[in-house]
Amino acid sequence: MNTNSSALKIGETATITAVNLDEIPLKLLEMGCLPGNKITLLQVAPFGDPLYFNVNDSHVAIRVETAREISVLKDN
Amino acid sequence: MSSNLIKVALIGNPNVGKTSVFNELTGLNQQVGNYPGITVEKKQGVCKLSDSVKAKIIDLPGTYSLNASSIDENVVIELLLNKNDEDFPNVAVVVTEVENLKRNLLLFTQIKDLEIPTILVINMADRMQLKGIELNIPILEKELKTKIALVSSRKKIGIENLKNLILNYETLSTEPCLHASSIDPDYFNNLRRAFPNQLLYKLWLVITQDVNFLNLDRNEIKSSFTKSHADLKRLQQKETIKRYQFINDTLKIGQKIDVSKASDIRAKIDRILTHKIFGYVIFFGILMLIFQFLFDWSSIPMDFIDETFANFSSLAKQNLPAGEFTNLISEGIIPGIGGIVIFIPQIAFLFLFISVLEESGYMSRVVFLMDKIMRRFGLSGKSIVPLISGTACAIPAIMGARNIENWKERLITILVTPFTTCSARLPVYAILISLIIPEKRVLGFLSLQGLTLMTLYLLGFGMAIFSAFILNKYLKLNCKSYFVVEMPSYKIPMFKNVGINVLEKTRAFVTGAGKIILALSIILWYLGSHGLSDDFNNAEKNVVAELQSKNIKLNPSLIEDKVNAYKLENSYIGYMGKTIEPVIKPLGYDWKIGVAVVSSFAAREVFVGTLATIYSVGSHSDEETTIKNRMAAEVHPITGNKVFNFATGISLLLFYAFAMQCISTLAIVKKETNSWKWPIVQLVFMSGFAYLTALIAYQVLK
Numbered sequence: 001m002n003t004n005s006s007a008l009k010i011g012e013t014a015t016i017t018a019v020n021l022d023e024i025p026l027k028l029l030e031m032g033c034l035p036g037n038k039i040t041l042l043q044v045a046p047f048g049d050p051l052y053f054n055v056n057d058s059h060v061a062i063r064v065e066t067a068r069e070i071s072v073l074k075d076n
Numbered sequence: 077m078s079s080n081l082i083k084v085a086l087i088g089n090p091n092v093g094k095t096s097v098f099n100e101l102t103g104l105n106q107q108v109g110n111y112p113g114i115t116v117e118k119k120q121g122v123c124k125l126s127d128s129v130k131a132k133i134i135d136l137p138g139t140y141s142l143n144a145s146s147i148d149e150n151v152v153i154e155l156l157l158n159k160n161d162e163d164f165p166n167v168a169v170v171v172t173e174v175e176n177l178k179r180n181l182l183l184f185t186q187i188k189d190l191e192i193p194t195i196l197v198i199n200m201a202d203r204m205q206l207k208g209i210e211l212n213i214p215i216l217e218k219e220l221k222t223k224i225a226l227v228s229s230r231k232k233i234g235i236e237n238l239k240n241l242i243l244n245y246e247t248l249s250t251e252p253c254l255h256a257s258s259i260d261p262d263y264f265n266n267l268r269r270a271f272p273n274q275l276l277y278k279l280w281l282v283i284t285q286d287v288n289f290l291n292l293d294r295n296e297i298k299s300s301f302t303k304s305h306a307d308l309k310r311l312q313q314k315e316t317i318k319r320y321q322f323i324n325d326t327l328k329i330g331q332k333i334d335v336s337k338a339s340d341i342r343a344k345i346d347r348i349l350t351h352k353i354f355g356y357v358i359f360f361g362i363l364m365l366i367f368q369f370l371f372d373w374s375s376i377p378m379d380f381i382d383e384t385f386a387n388f389s390s391l392a393k394q395n396l397p398a399g400e401f402t403n404l405i406s407e408g409i410i411p412g413i414g415g416i417v418i419f420i421p422q423i424a425f426l427f428l429f430i431s432v433l434e435e436s437g438y439m440s441r442v443v444f445l446m447d448k449i450m451r452r453f454g455l456s457g458k459s460i461v462p463l464i465s466g467t468a469c470a471i472p473a474i475m476g477a478r479n480i481e482n483w484k485e486r487l488i489t490i491l492v493t494p495f496t497t498c499s500a501r502l503p504v505y506a507i508l509i510s511l512i513i514p515e516k517r518v519l520g521f522l523s524l525q526g527l528t529l530m531t532l533y534l535l536g537f538g539m540a541i542f543s544a545f546i547l548n549k550y551l552k553l554n555c556k557s558y559f560v561v562e563m564p565s566y567k568i569p570m571f572k573n574v575g576i577n578v579l580e581k582t583r584a585f586v587t588g589a590g591k592i593i594l595a596l597s598i599i600l601w602y603l604g605s606h607g608l609s610d611d612f613n614n615a616e617k618n619v620v621a622e623l624q625s626k627n628i629k630l631n632p633s634l635i636e637d638k639v640n641a642y643k644l645e646n647s648y649i650g651y652m653g654k655t656i657e658p659v660i661k662p663l664g665y666d667w668k669i670g671v672a673v674v675s676s677f678a679a680r681e682v683f684v685g686t687l688a689t690i691y692s693v694g695s696h697s698d699e700e701t702t703i704k705n706r707m708a709a710e711v712h713p714i715t716g717n718k719v720f721n722f723a724t725g726i727s728l729l730l731f732y733a734f735a736m737q738c739i740s741t742l743a744i745v746k747k748e749t750n751s752w753k754w755p756i757v758q759l760v761f762m763s764g765f766a767y768l769t770a771l772i773a774y775q776v777l778k
Contacts, residue, residue: 019313021306021309021310021313022306025145025481025558025560026141026143026145026309026316027140027145027558027560028560029312029313029316030140030141030143030179030182030316031140031179031560031562032178032179032320034313034317034320035317036317037320042343042346043346043347043350043444045350045444045445045447045448046355046445046448047448047449048448049448050444050447050448050457050559050561052346052350052444052563056178056179056320057176057178057179058179058562059342059562059563059564059565060560060561060562060563061440061443061444061447061559061560061561061563062559062560062561063447063559066558066559066560
């Protein structure tokens with residue numbers, strides 16, 4: 001199912017299909033947030049933001065607004 | 077090359093244990109300074125490689141890649157691109173961590189493109205078995221065109237091997253591991269033709285970022301080879317993907333991971349520490365523990381130091397020949413130094429706690445936990461680190477705000493951080509609290525004085541948050557908000573790292589603040605023991621005359637007291653204090669407190685030292701008195717009431733909680749915001765607010 005990474009549930013894994021280069025900082029790309037790589041939602045902070053992901057084996061927290069710019073395809 | 081000094085640059089991502097490797101290589105043989113013109117910390121040390129060869133090791137700031145997004149990262153690029161820099165390395169040592177090898181290697185492949193001899197350190201090798209990781213070192217060395225040192229700085233394994241590799245750096249390959257230029261062959265071919273003598277990757281870096289580049293005219297390259305910002309970013313993404321492809325291919329044959337063995341301790345701890353209720357409970361529990369600890373425990377060495385210096389002072393007075401010089405030592409210098417040394421326990425404890433929280437990986441979880449709440453006040457979750465380390469000192473804290481990506485959030489963090497209770501306020505609070513708050517315990521174990529201190533800390537935080545809220549409303553700045561926080565794996569802090577950090581920070585604080593305090597206490601002593609007018613020089617005559625005229629008979633020691641008090645009042649300092657008295661009287665301060673307040677404008681901790689100097693001028697010289705006892709005994713000359721009563725004490729506490737009494741902080745804010753506007757705003761707002769609250773508090777309580 002095509003969606004963006006902010007719509008994942010805790011524990012769900014997906015494959016990144018595209019990232020919006022205008023909104024995604026280079027640093028995140030360098031951590032491996034790139035098309036083709038796996039992304040798993042690990043934790044959600046209290047009040048629903050930020051989100052804590054495992055991207056390409058990097059453990060990283062980003063805000064929901066950034067997570068929305070990462071398009072993913074959910075694994076079945 | 078037959079040089080006996082090999083220059084080594086230590087490079088790596090944050091959180092890979094680069095500093096541990098640095099500490100293992102150099103031991104205590106290290107210096108910390110600043111890069112010229114900017115406030116990035118520069119760490120270097122010396123390591124003995126063999127009987128005749130030494131290595132000069134430079135610990136560069138942690139960076140994720142050679143695409144700089146902060147001043148700290150810029151330092152790395154500028155050094156590696158500038159062959160004329162005196163620190164340009166003979167060999168680069170890239171530190172990576174065994175669990176994050178994939179990501180860490182990105183930076184490695186970039187460094188290799190610069191064609192500098194490069195050694196790859198794979199740190200935390202002791203965790204390989206636990207995590208089910210197997211590495212085929214010969215294959216990795218061949219694919220990455222380097223030599224690998226498997227190191228565990230925690231278990232002290234592999235350091236000797238690393239030293240050997242550094243010693244033999246000349247045998248290392250300088251060939252890049254992949255050809256990044258294939259992402260856009262036409263563009264790069266043109267670039268190569270235009271600048272045949274330059275390294276292609278270097279040109280690419282110069283085009284994509286703002287590096288001061290000495291021997292290349294940047295404008296020239298820029299004008300003919302510039303692409304739109306979006307195009308450049310697309311190319312950078314392509315480059316990154318290409319590098320990851322290479323890394324994935326390499327790791328496929330060089331690394332085996334048995335997923336079943338990988339324990340998920342991190343996930344389990346995360347679930348508790350970032351829990352929506354327990355997470356906060358644990359965080360506030362830790363904060364509370366720190367403050368109770370700080371006040372209850374450090375009072376033991378502090379009392380000891382206080383008394384020791386009082387003893388020193390009277391010893392000096394008794395054993396040195398009487399005269400100006402002895403007075404300077406026993407009344408100016410010794411109490412002055414005592415006023416600095418007394419902070420050491422509390423500052424060391426604070427830095428200890430902060431560095432344990434950072435080293436263990438817990439601080440990132442706090443950032444995660446607090447981001448949403450902090451954003452409501454225009455701050456970022458990352459502001460929590462400056463706000464907490466601001467409890468040690470605002471200066472490193474304000475520098476720590478650099479990793480906040482959004483300028484508005486960063487600016488607000490810089491502006492409000494000085495409200496947090498820094499260690500320089502501690503001695504002021506400590507002495508005032510012990511004077512006006514009784515030594516009682518509530519609920520049997522919480523000390524009332526400790527609780528008061530905690531309230532003051534909370535007040536500082538509260539004020540910081542409140543002003544952030546106001547600033548957020550009225551600052552009109554539009555910034556894209558980026559927020560990327562790495563969540564490192566949990567580690568038990570290494571004693572050596574924490575120890576060196578505490579030692580370094582405490583020393584820097586004591587020598588930095590110490591110079592100011594020492595100089596001021598000498599000046600104050602002079603101003604307090606000298607005067608111009610006839611009143612000062614004829615003090616004894618005047619006092620005796622006055623007593624006789626009123627027909628009062630006193631014993632000689634009381635007369636001496638009166639003479640000294642009279643002298644102080646008519647000294648230079650007395651005049652200065654009296655001049656400002658009308659301004660500070662409504663706050664409940666006499667002119668002596670006024671002098672202390674004014675002289676502590678340079679640095680808050682000077683307050684206690686100043687009072688020590690002023691009072692020792694006016695006290696019995698043959699008695700040992702601690703500053704605290706002396707302050708407790710001070711009475712108002714007219715009313716006969718205690719000077720440090722509850723109302724004055726509270727008024728002073730509030731004044732010091734809010735006022736911008738620190739020149740160094742103003743200087744650093746100027747540097748970090750690059751304008752005089754913000755430090756001036758800060759000074760006027762904070763000190764004005766402080767005056768107002770102190771005024772109200774005194775008028776209500778008196």
